Amino acid sequence: MTxxxxxxxxxxxxxxxxxxxxxxxxxxxxxxxxxPYLASLGVSHLHLSPILQAVPGSGHGYDVTDHARVxxxxxxxxxxxxxxxxxxxxxLGLIVDIxxxxxxxxxxxxxxxxxxxxxxxxxxxxxxxxxxWEAQGGKVLLPxxxxxxxxxxxxxKVDGDVLRYYDHAFPLREGTERLPLPQLLQAQWYRxxxxxxxxxxxxxxxxxxxxxxxxxxxxxxxxxxxxxxxxVRLLREGVIDGLRIDHPDGLADPDTYLDRLHAxxxxxxxxxxxxxxxxxxxPPAWPVAGTTGYDALHHVDGLFADPDGAAELLGHYRRxxxxxxxxxxxxxxxxxxxxxxxxxxxxxxETARLTRVASRLCTASPxxxxxxxxxxxxxxxxxxxxxxxxxxxxxxxxxPAAVLTEEAAxxxxxxxxxxxxxxxxDVVRDVLLGRAGQGPDxxxxxxxxxxxxxxxxxxxxxDTAYYRYVPLLSANEVGGDxxxxxxxxEDFHAHCARIQRDWPATGTVVTTHDTKRSADVRAALAVLTxxxxxxxxxxxxxxxxxxxxxxxxxxxxxxxxxxxxGSADPGRVQQALLKHVREAGLFTSWTEQEPPxxxxxxxxxxxxxxxxxxxxxxxxxxxxxxxxxxxxLGTALVHLTMPGxxxxxxxxxxxxxxxxxxxxxxxxxxxxxxxxxxxxxxAAALRLRARRPEVFGAGASYAPLRAEGPAxxxxxxFARSGEVVTAVTRLSLRLAESGxxxxxxxxxxxxRWADVLTPGREFAGHVRLADLFSPLPVALLERVAEPxxxx
Numbered sequence: 001m002t003x004x005x006x007x008x009x010x011x012x013x014x015x016x017x018x019x020x021x022x023x024x025x026x027x028x029x030x031x032x033x034x035x036p037y038l039a040s041l042g043v044s045h046l047h048l049s050p051i052l053q054a055v056p057g058s059g060h061g062y063d064v065t066d067h068a069r070v071x072x073x074x075x076x077x078x079x080x081x082x083x084x085x086x087x088x089x090x091x092l093g094l095i096v097d098i099x100x101x102x103x104x105x106x107x108x109x110x111x112x113x114x115x116x117x118x119x120x121x122x123x124x125x126x127x128x129x130x131x132x133w134e135a136q137g138g139k140v141l142l143p144x145x146x147x148x149x150x151x152x153x154x155x156x157k158v159d160g161d162v163l164r165y166y167d168h169a170f171p172l173r174e175g176t177e178r179l180p181l182p183q184l185l186q187a188q189w190y191r192x193x194x195x196x197x198x199x200x201x202x203x204x205x206x207x208x209x210x211x212x213x214x215x216x217x218x219x220x221x222x223x224x225x226x227x228x229x230x231x232v233r234l235l236r237e238g239v240i241d242g243l244r245i246d247h248p249d250g251l252a253d254p255d256t257y258l259d260r261l262h263a264x265x266x267x268x269x270x271x272x273x274x275x276x277x278x279x280x281x282x283p284p285a286w287p288v289a290g291t292t293g294y295d296a297l298h299h300v301d302g303l304f305a306d307p308d309g310a311a312e313l314l315g316h317y318r319r320x321x322x323x324x325x326x327x328x329x330x331x332x333x334x335x336x337x338x339x340x341x342x343x344x345x346x347x348x349x350e351t352a353r354l355t356r357v358a359s360r361l362c363t364a365s366p367x368x369x370x371x372x373x374x375x376x377x378x379x380x381x382x383x384x385x386x387x388x389x390x391x392x393x394x395x396x397x398x399x400p401a402a403v404l405t406e407e408a409a410x411x412x413x414x415x416x417x418x419x420x421x422x423x424x425x426d427v428v429r430d431v432l433l434g435r436a437g438q439g440p441d442x443x444x445x446x447x448x449x450x451x452x453x454x455x456x457x458x459x460x461x462x463d464t465a466y467y468r469y470v471p472l473l474s475a476n477e478v479g480g481d482x483x484x485x486x487x488x489x490e491d492f493h494a495h496c497a498r499i500q501r502d503w504p505a506t507g508t509v510v511t512t513h514d515t516k517r518s519a520d521v522r523a524a525l526a527v528l529t530x531x532x533x534x535x536x537x538x539x540x541x542x543x544x545x546x547x548x549x550x551x552x553x554x555x556x557x558x559x560x561x562x563x564x565x566g567s568a569d570p571g572r573v574q575q576a577l578l579k580h581v582r583e584a585g586l587f588t589s590w591t592e593q594e595p596p597x598x599x600x601x602x603x604x605x606x607x608x609x610x611x612x613x614x615x616x617x618x619x620x621x622x623x624x625x626x627x628x629x630x631x632x633l634g635t636a637l638v639h640l641t642m643p644g645x646x647x648x649x650x651x652x653x654x655x656x657x658x659x660x661x662x663x664x665x666x667x668x669x670x671x672x673x674x675x676x677x678x679x680x681x682x683a684a685a686l687r688l689r690a691r692r693p694e695v696f697g698a699g700a701s702y703a704p705l706r707a708e709g710p711a712x713x714x715x716x717x718f719a720r721s722g723e724v725v726t727a728v729t730r731l732s733l734r735l736a737e738s739g740x741x742x743x744x745x746x747x748x749x750x751x752r753w754a755d756v757l758t759p760g761r762e763f764a765g766h767v768r769l770a771d772l773f774s775p776l777p778v779a780l781l782e783r784v785a786e787p788x789x790x791x
Contacts, residue, residue, distance in 0.1 A: 010044065010093035010241060013269050013289070013505050013697065015689045016640070017047040017095055017647045021513055021665050022071075023059045028079035032086045034670035039090035042686030045241060046087060047095040047647055049513065051080060052230070055104045059665060060513070061097075062246065063104035063213060066111065067227040084239045093241035095269070098231055100257065101250035102206070102213040103129075105142075108169035113214065116140070118171035120189035128223050130205035130215035132353055140190040143198035143211050144168050153181060156192065165192060196591070202349040207250065208455050208463075209346040219252040224260055232264050242269035244292055244507075249274065249454035252447045255285065255397045262287035271507040271645075275458075277391045278481050282503065285397040290499075290506020293647060294479030297510050299495045300638050301474060301522055302487025303716055304631045306731050309529035310472055310485050316536040317471035321552035331469050331483030338464040339387035341585065343456055350452045351386075355379040357448055358428065361441040370427055370436060377416070377424040382449070384412035385428060392457045393450040400433050466516065467584035470557045472529065473564065474522035477515060486529070489716050489730075493704040496718065500643035500702040508644035510635055511652045513665055518649075518658040519639075520678075521564035523631035527624050528563070530733040538620045542613040550600040554581060555608070562609040563621050565657050570610040574602050576659040627733040629677070630777035634728035636678055637778045638716070640685035641726040643702055648686070654679040677776065684756050685780060688724065692782075695721045707769060709744030711735055715769055722749055722783070727769075729777040741770040753781035 018038050020031050031046065038046060050061035053069040061071065070077040084094055107114045112125040117140060120126070121133045131140055144165060145152045156165050161177055163170045163184075176187040185192070193201070198211045205215030218224045234240045243265065248254040254272075261270065273292045274282060282291060318329045343351055358378040362370045388408035394400040409429050416422035431437035432446055466476040475485035487495075499506060510519035517525070528535045539559055549555050558577055562568040581588055581601055588594040609617065621628070632655060640646050649656075651668035655678045658664035672679070689696050705717035705725065714735040717727035727746060729735065745766040755761035757780050763772065772779050 010088060010091060011693065012241075014093070014095065014242065014645045015044040015693050015696065016042065016645060016686050017045045017507075018043040019047040019512070019647055019649045020049065021059075021650055022049045022051065022061060022074050023665075024057060024073040026667055027073065028075035028083045032079075032083045035083075035086045035090050035092065037671040039087075039092055041648075041653060041683055042688075042690040043092070043648065044690060045093040045095045046083075047244065048097060050097050050099055050246075052098075055106050055109055059662065062099050062102075063106070064099050064102075065104050065106060065109040068230050070230070080234075081239055094239070095242040095244060096231065096234075096240045097244040097246060098228075099246045100216065100218045100227065101247045102215050105204075105206075105212050105214040107171065114171050117188070117190050118173060120173075127220055128216060128226070130217050132203040132356075135203040135353070135356070136191065136201065139188070141197065141201055141203050142170070142190050142192045143195040143202065145192055145194050148194045149185070149192065152194075156181065156185070158184065163188075163192075168192075198349065199346065199591075200348045200352065203353070205350070205451065207247070208459050209342075215250065217252065218257055221260070224257070224264075228261070228264060235265050235268055243271075245270060245272045245288075248272045249392045249458075250451060252451065253396060255283070255395055258286050258288060269505065275392055275462075275479050278484075280391050281498075282506075283395050283397045284502070290503035290644065292512070293507040293509035293644065294477075295495070296499075296506075296508035296639070296642065296644060297477060297515075297519075298480045299487050299492050300510055300635055300642070301477065301480065301519075301526065302485060303489065303492045303638065304523060304526045304634060304730050305472070305475070305486040306529040306734060307484075307486035307488075309532050309734075310475075313529055313532040313535065314471045316532055317556060320536070320539065321556050329469060329471060331465075331481075334469040335461055335465045336387060338468060339456060339460040340383075342460040342464060343383050343386055346459060347452065347456055350448075350455060351379060351383060354382055354445070354448045354452055357441060357445045358382065358431075361431065361437055361445055362427065364441065365437060367436055370431075373424050373427055374421070377421050378428065380415055381412060381424040381428045384415045384425065385409065385432075386449075386453055386456050387460075388412065389453050389457065393453040394432070395450075404429055404432055463583050464585060467557075467580050468553075468586065470553060470560070472525065473517065473557060473560045474525035477517070477522065489704075489713070492716065493702075493718065496643050496702050497704075500700065504643055504698040504700070506644045507647055508639060508642060509647045509649070510639045511649040511656065511658075511664070512647070513649070513661065515664065516660045517564060518652065518656050518664060519635050520632050520652075520655050521657050521659070523635045524566065524621070524624075524628040525560060525564045526631055527627045527733060528560070530627065530731055531624070534620070538617060542608065542616050548600055548604055548607070550597060550604055551587065553584075553586075554601060555604070558605055558609045559617060561659065562614060563617055565659065566618075566621060567657070568610045568614050568618070570606055572659060572663050573610055574605045576663060577601060577605055579660055624733065627736075630729045630732040632678055633681055633776060633778045634716075634730060636681055637685060637726055637728055637780060640682065640689070641696070641720060641724065641780065642718075643696075643700075646686075646689075648682065653682040681757060681776075681778065681780070688756055688780070688782065692723065695723045703749075705746060705748075707744055707746045708766075709742060709769075711738065711741050711744040711769070714741075715744070715746060717746055719749055724783070725749070725753060725779070725781040727772060727779045727781075729773055732777060741768070741773070744769045746772060748781070749783070751783040752785040754784045756780040756782050 052064050053066035053071050054061045055063040070080050112128050115125045116123045161172045173188050176184050207213035251257050270288045271292050272288050276295045359375045362373045394403040409425050412425045413422040472485050475482040543555055582590045587597045654672050654676050700721045703719045707715040714731055716730050719725050745768055747766050753763045
């Protein structure tokens with residue numbers, strides 16, 4: 001960095017961040033070119049996707065191969081520094097996404113992993129990776145072959161001291177180069193095997209069920225230092241200013257990791273990608289600013305959903321899709337069945353490793369109560385407890401009994417016929433709660449249980465149940481509760497008050513690189529909770545004219561997808577729905593694909609939602625456009641002015657309609673070609689935050705405002721520090737059907753209030769909402785006079 005003073009100071013705590021998805025087609029130089037426009041929006045920091053060396057061509061950067069280097073394909077460290085300089089000249093800092101949990105399982109690009117495969121457990125890098133060397137005969141299982149090794153052996157080629165298989169390359173153990181191929185394979189520290197063996201035989205920890213990502217042991221101080229040295233140096237040199245931590249739940253000990261990170265970085269602004277289940281709160285001991293914001297997403301979305309209409313919509317869904325849904329459409333039951341499927345199928349290897357640790361612990365324990373436990377009984381107890389967890393994992397700094405409840409244990413015991421064998425549940429639970437078991441095996445057992453729990457929750461809820469239970473697709477979002485999609489204004493205000501009190505600098509989001517639908521698509525879908533009968537009638541029309549419906553659940557999801565998207569591009573819709581049916585795993589899956597079914601899905605999408613019948617749905621959407629617009633603008637304004645630090649995903653300053661990745665990672669233009677009402681609202685709110693940071697930050701206050709009159713429930717409003725008022729219209733279709741605002745009024749705090757969105761208008765006292773919400777269905781007011789100044 002140069003020693004030049006920036007033109008505008010960069011705040012230590014962001015007022016707002018802007019997420020950029022870096023990739024070879026959008027490197028640091030492209031981000032640098034966008035800086036003047038992004039600074040003009042009013043954000044304080046750019047939020048960069050991972051910047052360290054990754055697998056060549058990676059479009060996301062989470063497959064890190066070298067923690068010591070800034071990614072060459074993005075422009076290297078020189079390109080990052082140039083971006084930082086330009087950003088500071090415009091008053092912007094940089095927040096960087098880092099990936100502590102895993103690296104790419106790509107030996108030819110990952111030098112540390114290459115050395116481990118060459119030298120085995122004696123390699124100085126062996127401590128980096130979470131490998132169970134006691135399993136698989138002390139060899140690392142590499143699930144890379146297209147078929148069993150006997151069918152692929154002729155495709156394995158020795159090239160000097162390298163073993164090659166298509167584009168894979170693996171190091172050869174010293175002195176084995178000249179052995180005949182069968183003996184050569186036996187002599188390595190690894191076993192290339194058929195990829196299907198990963199499900200049950202894998203002996204390294206991975207990211208969820210993705211075998212291409214291998215777990216990193218950052219709980220080891222030396223590994224932490226090696227994998228964080230470059231990021232810490234860039235922080236200390238002022239190149240970057242803060243961090244987003246990817247997937248802390250996968251770590252062995254998130255509490256200690258975050259303490260160590262806090263000390264290493266000097267306490268820079270840091271948020272964690274922690275998914276909070278309903279009623280769960282961030283561990284208060286964590287030295288972070290808060291989460292990345294999925295808890296905010298759930299509360300903002302829910303504010304614009306009608307609870308009664310959502311219940312009616314569920315009824316229509318059950319009648320429409322009952323013969324082929326996941327047994328009728330009950331959310332809790334769907335989650336439980338998905339969890340059983342995932343833990344016995346996709347995470348079978350992880351459960352097997354956990355069972356090995358439990359068996360070793362019980363066999364070696366001096367405590368008679370832990371002895372004589374059959375491995376199958378321990379495995380059953382583990383599975384039954386894991387599927388009943390309603391949060392992602394327990395933590396060392398919180399009470400594990402609140403997660404591993406006695407109620408869950410009582411249900412788990414019912415899986416056993418013999419009462420004495422059911423005691424395995426109590427054995428497992430007592431060790432997890434620290435009531436029994438001591439030493440390294442007990443610590444490892446608790447650690448691996450927590451890691452397995454987080455993987456199970458993510459895979460069974462986010463990646464399975466969300467695709468099986470689809471009455472309202474907008475509710476199927478990370479951190480959401482599809483069983484209860486609506487959030488009352490009272491619950492929303494309670495959440496905001498708690499955030500302002502406990503985590504005022506937490507992150508907030510409504511669209512990310514991981515959301516299954518962008519906020520604007522979800523805002524459109526929420527309107528369906530206000531007209532469930534009309535939706536069902538239109539759906540009956542369009543499905544009645546379409547042929548070859550693969551299954552009713554898919555049809556429901558497909559038509560909601562095109563309704564939310566608005567413009568039904570066949571390629572994008574087909575890609576999203578193909579992912580949908582594979583994730584659901586009901587008729588096809590990623591690993592057991594059924595081509596006839598998938599071909600039927602593609603035909604149905606082309607001939608139905610994206611064909612002539614789609615015109616009827618387009619007309620239905622067009623008739624609801626004013627109410628879609630109210631939700632889109634309301635979602636944006638609430639997000640940008642509620643407690644916390646809002647993160648604006650690339651392109652979402654204007655209306656942005658995207659589906660699940662990779663659709664939501666498409667490049668965007670800077671500046672955008674066209675401005676719209678959402679772009680104006682976004683810029684006005686961000687510039688206000690930048691101009692009045694004291695109104696929104698740690699020392700600010702949050703106060704709900706309650707409208708008065710017959711339509712009071714259709715207004716959600718709050719004041720920030722007595723200086724800014726946000727008011728939005730909710731459930732606008734229901735409002736219109738009931739006759740509009742009438743004489744419903746909002747009592748503003750004392751003073752005169754200028755309309756930030758429509759300059760030249762001022763309000764005071766009890767303002768009629770019909771006047772306030774004209775011409776826009778939202779309002780952002782700034783106090784311009786003290787009470788004593790009013791004339």
